[in-house]
Amino acid sequence: MAIDDVRDRLPRFTAELEAGIAAGLHFGGQAYLSQAGVVIADIGFGTSQPDVFVTSEMLMPWMSGSKPLAAVAIGQLFERGLLQFDDRVARFIPEFDQGGKSAITLRHILTHTCGFRGKGRETLGTPWDEIIASICALPLEPGWIPGAKAGYHVASSWFILGEIVRRVDGREYSRYVRDEIFEPLEMGDSWVGMPREKFVDYGLRIGKMWLTERGVAPRLQPWHEEPYCTSCSPGGGGRGPIRELGRFYEALLAGGVGRRGRILQADTVDLLTHPQRVGMFDETFQHQIDWGLGFIVNSSKYGPQTVPYSFGLHASSMAFGHGGFQSSCGMADPAHQLVLAVVLNGTPGEARHSKRIRLLNSAVYEDLGLN
Numbered sequence: 001m002a003i004d005d006v007r008d009r010l011p012r013f014t015a016e017l018e019a020g021i022a023a024g025l026h027f028g029g030q031a032y033l034s035q036a037g038v039v040i041a042d043i044g045f046g047t048s049q050p051d052v053f054v055t056s057e058m059l060m061p062w063m064s065g066s067k068p069l070a071a072v073a074i075g076q077l078f079e080r081g082l083l084q085f086d087d088r089v090a091r092f093i094p095e096f097d098q099g100g101k102s103a104i105t106l107r108h109i110l111t112h113t114c115g116f117r118g119k120g121r122e123t124l125g126t127p128w129d130e131i132i133a134s135i136c137a138l139p140l141e142p143g144w145i146p147g148a149k150a151g152y153h154v155a156s157s158w159f160i161l162g163e164i165v166r167r168v169d170g171r172e173y174s175r176y177v178r179d180e181i182f183e184p185l186e187m188g189d190s191w192v193g194m195p196r197e198k199f200v201d202y203g204l205r206i207g208k209m210w211l212t213e214r215g216v217a218p219r220l221q222p223w224h225e226e227p228y229c230t231s232c233s234p235g236g237g238g239r240g241p242i243r244e245l246g247r248f249y250e251a252l253l254a255g256g257v258g259r260r261g262r263i264l265q266a267d268t269v270d271l272l273t274h275p276q277r278v279g280m281f282d283e284t285f286q287h288q289i290d291w292g293l294g295f296i297v298n299s300s301k302y303g304p305q306t307v308p309y310s311f312g313l314h315a316s317s318m319a320f321g322h323g324g325f326q327s328s329c330g331m332a333d334p335a336h337q338l339v340l341a342v343v344l345n346g347t348p349g350e351a352r353h354s355k356r357i358r359l360l361n362s363a364v365y366e367d368l369g370l371n
Contacts, residue, residue: 001056003045010041012363016356017344021046025212025356026346028054032246033364036337037254040368042243048208048345049220058207059189059239060343061223063324064154066192066238068248068272069177070161071110071294075268076180082168085110085293092164093132099139101146106164108146109157110293111277115144117153117284124227128172132163150291151283158235174232185247185258190240193232206239209327212346221347236325246341249321249332253339273297273320273332295320308354312361314371326353329361336370 007014010033020026028046033039044055077083083092085107090097096104101116108114116138123131135156140146162173169176174193182190191198199206206229209221222228231237238245251257252273256264264272277291288302298319299307309323311331321331326347332339342360347353365371 001042003043006041006043010364010367012367013041013360016360016363017045020344020346020356024218024346025348025352026344027210027218029342029344030054030056030058030060030207030242031342032056032243032340034246034250034339035368037250042246046345048204052204054207054345056243057189057241058205059191059202060207060242060328060345061209061228061324062238062240062242062245062328062330062343063236065245065322065324065328065330066233067158067235068294068322068330069181069192069238070158070165070173070234071272071292072181072264073165073173073176074106074110074161074294075264075272077165077168079265079268083164089160089164092167093136093160095133096136096160098136101138101140104140104146106161107276107293109153109161111147111150111291112152112157112282112284113147113150113277113280114153114157115141115146115149115151116156117141117151118156123155123159123233124231128163128232131159135159149283150277150280150289152285153235154284155233155235159233162232162234172232173234181248181263182244184261184263185244185251186260187240187244187247190238190244191229192234192238194229194239196226196230199226199229208345210346212348214349214352218346242328242330242341242343245330246339249330249339249341253332253334253337292320294322296322305358306354308350310354310358310361312358312363312365314362314365323357326350329357331361336365336368338364338368338370340364 033041048054104114206224208224255266272293275290275297285308289299290297311319316335319333323329328343330341
């Protein structure tokens with residue numbers, strides 16, 4: 001499916017995609033849209049690099065759009081009776097109990113209220129066990145009371161969730177999500193750390209991302225390179241065709257049922273995607289944002305033009321999902337049985353991306369008459 005195939009149905013949305021190219025925000029990308037399980041758009045558009053077009057088959061980085069995968073993994077272990085959301089992290093990782101972090105629970109991590117934001121970003125090339133040890137050694141941030149203060153954790157706490165999965169289940173996190181999430185949902189080209197041989201086989205199907213900030217000559221981000229594609233970072237290392245991220249959200253809308261089986265019970269889906277943290281000011285984003293367990297819940301009520309990683313101006317209060325660093329958005333809106341997943345291959349700065357994604361998501365609702 002090409003962008004011209006959906007232009008008549010989605011005129012505002014396609015116009016915004018192309019306006020972003022004209023403005024230098026991105027060079028191309030992918031978009032997937034479905035309603036009540038019926039696919040409306042599954043497109044690649046623009047270029048990945050000179051003379052290489054973006055197709056819907058390319059594997060694009062999801063960045064922090066990967067975080068809900070860990071939430072679902074923890075939800076699965078919860079359903080099996082292997083953990084509770086209010087369990088302390090130290091129950092599973094005893095060495096985590098240092099630096100004032102003994103009270104931190106899984107719920108605190110999943111709601112970004114745990115207070116150890118400092119490490120986990122620059123981990124490339126570091127063995128997994130060393131990453132976990134360095135995060136366990138972090139002290140609680142001064143004045144932070146877990147659960148009473150909020151601040152988005154880019155990577156550190158999500159490595160801890162990945163380690164809990166490993167210690168409880170026995171499989172490495174990258175293997176677990178392949179077996180328990182991607183395969184039941186027919187997400188065969190999705191990975192959180194792919195084997196080297198798969199990286200080589202994919203070749204030019206590994207999509208590229210560009211730095212497109214204002215006043216800076218566009219240059220490639222390194223995220224298409226082998227060390228990034230083969231390392232496992234639960235908080236930001238997911239990648240695949242954006243249609244496959246769309247399938248993940250379709251399964252959640254269907255009460256946890258995917259194309260080849262169930263990944264969660266409907267009650268657990270509701271628990272993860274309904275507000276668990278409400279009205280709290282986020283010290284990282286510097287904005288009020290509501291959170292489920294691992295999912296952002298529509299927070300437009302705190303400022304539709306200013307809320308970071310917006311679901312748009314017309315999404316219902318039930319909408320949930322997650323954005324990825326200045327580039328992507330995956331979301332579902334149960335009120336309209338709508339799924340949208342989009343990735344743009346330019347990172348233009350936080351302010352320009354926030355405006356771009358708000359306009360794109362709003363345009364979908366306007367095109368479908370849902371505003």
